[in-house]
Amino acid sequence: MKRRLALAGLAIALALGGSAVLPLKASAQDAAADSGKRKVRTKTRPIYPPIAMQMNISGRVKIEATISAEGRVVNTRVVGGSPFLVNAALDAIKDWRFEPAPKESTETFEFEFSRSGAQNDSTGP
DSSP, rough: OOHHHHHHHHHHHHHTTTTOOOOOOOOOOOOOOOOOOOOOOEOOOOOOOHHHHHHTTTEEEEEEEEHHHHHHHEEEEEEEEOOHHHHHHHEEEEEOOOOOOOOOOEEEEEEEEEEEEEEEEEOOO
C-alpha cells in the first residue's frame, strides 16, 4: 500500500513538473567547525517539498559536495535519501558559499526533513 502511494505521489510530482514551491518554516543548524571542514559563509535553507508534506514523507538526505578553492559548490552526489526530498536538498546546497581554501575539498552533508521543518546538519568527510 505504501509503495502504491509513493508511486502515485511520484506521478503527481512529475505531472506538476516538480516545480511547486511552498515556503515552510525551516531552520538551518550551524555545525561546529571541525578541523578539515570548510567554514560555511552563507547557507540556503531547503524548502520542504509540498508533495512530501502532503504524503507525510520525512527523513534524511545525504549529499556529498565538492567545494572549489574559491568556496563554491561545483559538484554534488546524492548518497541517500527519499527521491521526494533530494531535489530540495540539492537546490539548497548549490547556493551555499564556503570560506576559500588552498585547494578543492569534498564533504558530506545531511539534511533532515520533518513536519516541523527542513534542517541541515553537516557531517565531515
